[in-house]
Amino acid sequence: xxxxxxxxxxxxxxxxxxxxxxxxxxxxxxxxxxxxxxxxxxxxxxxxxxxxxxxxxxxxxxxxxxxxxxxxxxxxxxxxxxxxxxxxxxxxxxxxxxxxxxxxxxxxxxxxxxxxxxxxxxxxxxxxxxxxxxxxxxxxxxxxxxxxxxxxxxxxxxxxxxxxxxxxxxxxxxxxxxxxxxxxxxxxxxxxxxxxxxxxxxxxxxxxxxxxxxxxxxxxxxxxxxxxxxxxxxxxxxxxxxxxxxxxxxxxxxxxxxxxxxxxxxxxxxxxxxxxxxxxxxxxxxxxxxxxxxxxxxxxxxxxxxxxxxxxxxxxxxxxxxxxxxxxxxxxxxxxxxxxxxxxxxxxxxxxxxxxxxxxxxxxxxxxxxxxxxxxxxxxxxxxxxxxxxxxxxxxxxxxxxxxxxxxxxxxxxxxxxxxxxxxxxxxxxxxxxxxxxxxxxxxxxxxxxxxxxxxxxxxxxxxxxxxxxxxxxxxxxxxxxxxxxxxxxxxxxxxxxxxxxxxxxxxx
Ligand SMILES: Nc1ncnc2c1ncn2[C@@H]1O[C@H](COP(=O)(O)OP(=O)(O)O)[C@@H](O)[C@H]1O
Ligand SMILES: [Mg+2]
Numbered sequence: 001x002x003x004x005x006x007x008x009x010x011x012x013x014x015x016x017x018x019x020x021x022x023x024x025x026x027x028x029x030x031x032x033x034x035x036x037x038x039x040x041x042x043x044x045x046x047x048x049x050x051x052x053x054x055x056x057x058x059x060x061x062x063x064x065x066x067x068x069x070x071x072x073x074x075x076x077x078x079x080x081x082x083x084x085x086x087x088x089x090x091x092x093x094x095x096x097x098x099x100x101x102x103x104x105x106x107x108x109x110x111x112x113x114x115x116x117x118x119x120x121x122x123x124x125x126x127x128x129x130x131x132x133x134x135x136x137x138x139x140x141x142x143x144x145x146x147x148x149x150x151x152x153x154x155x156x157x158x159x160x161x162x163x164x165x166x167x168x169x170x171x172x173x174x175x176x177x178x179x180x181x182x183x184x185x186x187x188x189x190x191x192x193x194x195x196x197x198x199x200x201x202x203x204x205x206x207x208x209x210x211x212x213x214x215x216x217x218x219x220x221x222x223x224x225x226x227x228x229x230x231x232x233x234x235x236x237x238x239x240x241x242x243x244x245x246x247x248x249x250x251x252x253x254x255x256x257x258x259x260x261x262x263x264x265x266x267x268x269x270x271x272x273x274x275x276x277x278x279x280x281x282x283x284x285x286x287x288x289x290x291x292x293x294x295x296x297x298x299x300x301x302x303x304x305x306x307x308x309x310x311x312x313x314x315x316x317x318x319x320x321x322x323x324x325x326x327x328x329x330x331x332x333x334x335x336x337x338x339x340x341x342x343x344x345x346x347x348x349x350x351x352x353x354x355x356x357x358x359x360x361x362x363x364x365x366x367x368x369x370x371x372x373x374x375x376x377x378x379x380x381x382x383x384x385x386x387x388x389x390x391x392x393x394x395x396x397x398x399x400x401x402x403x404x405x406x407x408x409x410x411x412x413x414x415x416x417x418x419x420x421x422x423x424x425x426x427x428x429x430x431x432x433x434x435x436x437x438x439x440x441x442x443x444x445x446x447x448x449x450x451x452x453x454x455x456x457x458x459x460x461x462x463x464x465x466x467x468x469x470x471x472x473x474x475x476x477x478x479x480x481x482x483x484x485x486x487x488x489x490x491x492x493x494x495x496x497x498x499x500x501x502x503x504x505x506x507x508x509x
Contacts, residue, residue, distance in 0.1 A: 008071050010035045010166050010197035011056065011087075016065035018051050025051040027221040028065070033166070038188050038198045040212035040229075042205075044241055044438040045409075048221040049201045050092070053168045056199075057089035058082030069166070088159030089168040094151050096143045102126065103139040106158050129160050134187050148296075149180040156187070167191060169200040173207060177296055178466060178499030185211045203241075203439075205234040206467065217241055242439045261287045261322060261458030262308070262339075262427050268316035269307045277303035279482040280317065285458040287426065290449065292473030292490075293462045294498055300482040301462045302344060305431045308460070309341040310334040321427060335364065338425035342416055344432045344462075350416040353405035357397055358386035360404045360415050364423035393418040394444065410441030417445055421452055428452060431462045446472060466495050480504045 011033040018026040025048045033039045043049050054060045056067065058076035067074055069085045076082045079089070096105050103122045126139040135153040143151060152172060159167055169188075173181040188198050188211060202208060208215050209229055216226045217240045225240050262285045271277035277300045285291045295301055306312035308319055310331035318327045321337045329337070343350050351360050362382050386400035393414045397407055404412060413433070420428065430449065434442040449472060453459055463469050469476050470490045478485045478501035486507025488498065501507055 007034055007036065009033060009068075010070060011199075012068040012071075013052070013056065014066050014068070016052065016055055016062045016067070018048075018055055018060060018062050024221050026055070026062070029218070029221070029223050031216055031223065031226075033197045033199055035165070035195045035197050036192050037213040038192045038200065038211055040208040040215040041199055041201045041218065042203065042208050042215050042237060042241055043218035044203060045436065046220075046438070047218040047241075049218055050170055052218070053089060053170060053199065053201060056082070056166075057087055057168055059089075083159075083162050083164060086163065086165040087168070088162060088164035088166070090152065090155040090159065090170065090172060092170045092174070094155055096151055096154060098142070098144040100143060101139065102137055102141050102143065102146075102154050102157075105143060105154055106139075106161050110162070125161065126157060129157055133160065133190050134183060148175045149177070152176070152184075160191075165195070166197045167199070169198075171201050171203070173202065173204070177502045178495045179503060181207070182496075204467075205237050205241075208237060209234060219243060238439065259287060259322065260284045261289075262460065263320040263323075264304075264308065264317070265320070266317035267304070267307060267314055267319065269303050269312055269314050271303055277482050278307065278314075278317075281479070281482065281484055282317075283477050283484065283487065285427075285460060287458050288453060288456045289474045290453050290459040290461050290472055292469035292476040293460065293479055294466060294469050294476050294502060295479035296502055297464055299479045299502075301479060302431070303482075304479070305341070305344070305429050305460070305462055308334075308429055309339060335423070339427045339429060340364070340420040340423050340425075342420050342428065342430040342433050344435070351404045351412055354403055356401045357390065357395065357404055357407070357415055358382060358400040361386050361389050361400075361419050364419055389418040389422065393448070410437050413437055413441060413445060417448055421448060426457055428457050428459045429462075430459060432464060433461070434463070434465065434468060466498060470495070478502055478507075 009032040011031065013029060013031040016026050016029040029052055031052070041049050041053065051060065055062050058079045058081045067076065069087070074085055076085070082088070097108065100108065103119060103126055106126055107117055107122055123139040130136060135157055137146070137150050137153045137157065143154065146154070152175065172184060176184060188200065192198050200211065212229050214226065214228050215237065217224045217237065219241060265282050267278050267281040268276065269278040281304060283291060293301055293304065303312055307314045310329055314327050318325055320326065321339065324337065326334055326337050362385060383400065390397060390400055395411050395414045395418065397411060404415060407415065417433070433449065434445050437445065446468070449459060449461065461469065461472060473490055475487055475489055476498065477487045478498055480502060481504065485501035485505065488507065
């Protein structure tokens, strides 16, 4: 057998440095990607992944360093330059025109001066590409008619149509169901098999292991490792990404169901547009139990949390706390009944950004002793209270007097969590509690939820992260278009089975 000479890299980034005011987003980064491979770019939030790929796709100019494409130095002044070199990127926020069709979006911006596109021809070409790469989408459909997953396929088709052979996808699975993610992984593989170089950004270790041939790990703007996925594992990758050991198996004791703490029966509600958002939702949560709610965002999760916590009117059905009907009571009465709420929008709803952390922490406890002394506030009790929570929840802050807005996202999250958990009298509604957090803060939040559960709290956990739901929940209810498609036990199901329900298939009895 002859020795094959290794292919030359499609992409070489050498010593790339990119600064923003006060931030070193990329610090002398070296990256190589070869034709025929899928490369994962892994890192925590803020590690510099998007910035690096924005440099490669011509959106940002690097402050230092050089880029070689197929061995040739290039200067990329715009995404147009990049695509001329065969480099295309699918951003986290899609850039499609809603009122145009798929085909019109695909050809949009191509040099068509003096050329009237023959749409039938374009449709045929798109269908051929769809077929070749497994990107099902109707070329004549309007963008506004498409699901998020389909829109993503259009973005990819757009790049393929322009002949891109270096494809970059920024956190592509964040908006997909497990089935759609599996489809995407097959598409990426086909593109690599055709000789394209594929780079996908992620912070999810499972995806790195399932999708990629190699992985480059970024931490705080620097490359900390480049490895073959066949020669590494999730524990090592997590350690590289975070910079210390990470606990994977969170302690989860088997649930000791007590009495029913929260019961929702045939609940109905409208969304902000006045359309049905909840169409007869029923479930029970026992004390000492976590019920997870799975579903693609926008299927009634938000409305469900809001109705339970008194922020939205139920148009039918009931919510009971330990048998007592609290449907459509005021948020204040509902808090008194024992329900606390970790809202999905922490900055908008959860915190008063300009008030000190101590006041934010006391916001729910101040009506009662020890913080209330008659009609007055006991300032020194309040300081003690804040100091205790800052320590218990490891909130990293110079002082409890620091305004909440100056904390990092992860620490703001801990403030809300600390307040809601301490105010909780047994029932907690947690909406996307780890969204946007880094691995360390995510772990702290998950642990806190399990601890509360073990102390007897009934927890409704709404999450987009199926791994999180599988890890924390005692049972999982899957919501689709305002209805429960089924309730499953994590140990007895698979992500695929849940994915089918997320796409609207009812669980078999
Ligand atoms: N346009 C920008 N202006 C200023 N700072 C930015 C900009 N884009 C990113 N940053 C900062 O650069 C760092 C890296 O961000 P980013 O590349 O988005 O990370 P990642 O994609 O890994 O989450 C972060 O500290 C972020 O706040
Ligand atoms: Mg990013």
